[in-house]
Amino acid sequence: MIRNLQVAPDHYLLELRLPAEFPCPEPGQFMMVRLRGRDEPFLSRPFSVHNFRMHRGSVSLEILYRVVGKGTLLFSRQSKGTILGILGPLGRPFRISSICPTVVLLSGGIGVAPLAYLAHRCRGRNAGGKRTSIIVYAGARNAQSIVGIKHFEAVDLRICTDDGSRGFHGPVTALFERDLCSYDPEKTMIYACGPPAMIGSLARILEATSFSCQVSMEERMACGVGACLGCVTAVKDNGGRIRYERVCREGPVFDIRDLAGLKTDPC
Ligand SMILES: Cc1cc2nc3c(=O)[nH]c(=O)nc-3n(C[C@H](O)[C@H](O)[C@H](O)COP(=O)(O)OP(=O)(O)OC[C@H]3O[C@@H](n4cnc5c(N)ncnc54)[C@H](O)[C@@H]3O)c2cc1C
Numbered sequence: 005m006i007r008n009l010q011v012a013p014d015h016y017l018l019e020l021r022l023p024a025e026f027p028c029p030e031p032g033q034f035m036m037v038r039l040r041g042r043d044e045p046f047l048s049r050p051f052s053v054h055n056f057r058m059h060r061g062s063v064s065l066e067i068l069y070r071v072v073g074k075g076t077l078l079f080s081r082q083s084k085g086t087i088l089g090i091l092g093p094l095g096r097p098f099r100i101s102s103i104c105p106t107v108v109l110l111s112g113g114i115g116v117a118p119l120a121y122l123a124h125r126c127r128g129r130n131a132g133g134k135r136t137s138i139i140v141y142a143g144a145r146n147a148q149s150i151v152g153i154k155h156f157e158a159v160d161l162r163i164c165t166d167d168g169s170r171g172f173h174g175p176v177t178a179l180f181e182r183d184l185c186s187y188d189p190e191k192t193m194i195y196a197c198g199p200p201a202m203i204g205s206l207a208r209i210l211e212a213t214s215f216s217c218q219v220s221m222e223e224r225m226a227c228g229v230g231a232c233l234g235c236v237t238a239v240k241d242n243g244g245r246i247r248y249e250r251v252c253r254e255g256p257v258f259d260i261r262d263l264a265g266l267k268t269d270p271c
């Protein structure tokens with residue numbers, strides 16, 4: 005561990021130094037992380053790649069996390085020099101379109117973590133013969149809990165807070181819905197990560213449209229590699245029949261239209 009910085013109340017940025025041969029993750033992939041030499045908590049915890057950089061002779065991995073329970077509390081108490089066990093990169097990444105020159109990212113809270121790395125990888129790309137333009141809707145409870153936005157430099161960043169203390173007063177989905185008609189469904193790819201109510205709201209907004217939207221799902225995980233079936237989520241097939249897929253193997257990135265059982269109440 006190189007650093008474990010508190011960046012907001014209950015939010016930390018963890019930076020790890022890894023050997024140069026560590027595989028470069030794709031945006032949307034995750035790592036299973038645990039403290040070496042401890043049996044408690046026994047299971048590793050899944051975290052998205054927030055940033056990944058190459059150095060001479062090594063690479064560094066950034067994880068942005070929120071303290072919600074036993075494991076993340078323990079991580080937050082670690083400092084430079086702690087050795088962590090890392091398994092990854094795991095899961096199916098976001099698909100980056102080569103034909104959509106507009107990329108819209110919607111994050112709710114700590115959902116910003118994988119989208120920052122995605123924005124980093126989309127920046128400077130060309131798609132459909134045009135330079136990619138990136139619009140980010142970043143939502144948080146209040147101004148203090150906005151994290152991870154430094155990676156959104158040089159993009160069109162639209163901040164939303166539930167209490168109106170910064171940016172738009174209201175959920176990201178409300179601002180996005182207001183702007184929706186300014187986007188062309190043929191030329192826009194939408195990516196989202198956030199709490200279930202936000203994803204449900206987004207699914208409702210997009211239902212009657214032809215926009216493509218990929219969502220990174222969060223589910224509790226035990227093994228992270230497809231063996232325990234502890235992370236299954238309900239998806240619909242083409243005929244509308246429900247089946248279950250493992251978030252760690254078939255996901256964590258899914259097409260929003262394939263997800264079944266989303267909460268649809270406004271967030
Ligand atoms: C693919 C993936 C990527 C993730 N990326 C990040 C990230 O970049 N940053 C980050 O802060 N968190 C991320 N998470 C969520 C993170 O894994 C959990 O917050 C963490 O495992 C909680 O561990 P804990 O021991 O602190 O909490 P626990 O004590 O195990 O649980 C505390 C509370 O958190 C809930 N919880 C636990 N695990 C999850 C989970 N996986 N998803 C949703 N709720 C959960 C529990 O239901 C409980 O209410 C990701 C999850 C997945 C599946």
Ligand code: FES
Nearest residue numbers: 228230232233252
């Ligand atoms: S966490 Fe074990 S199958 Fe997904």
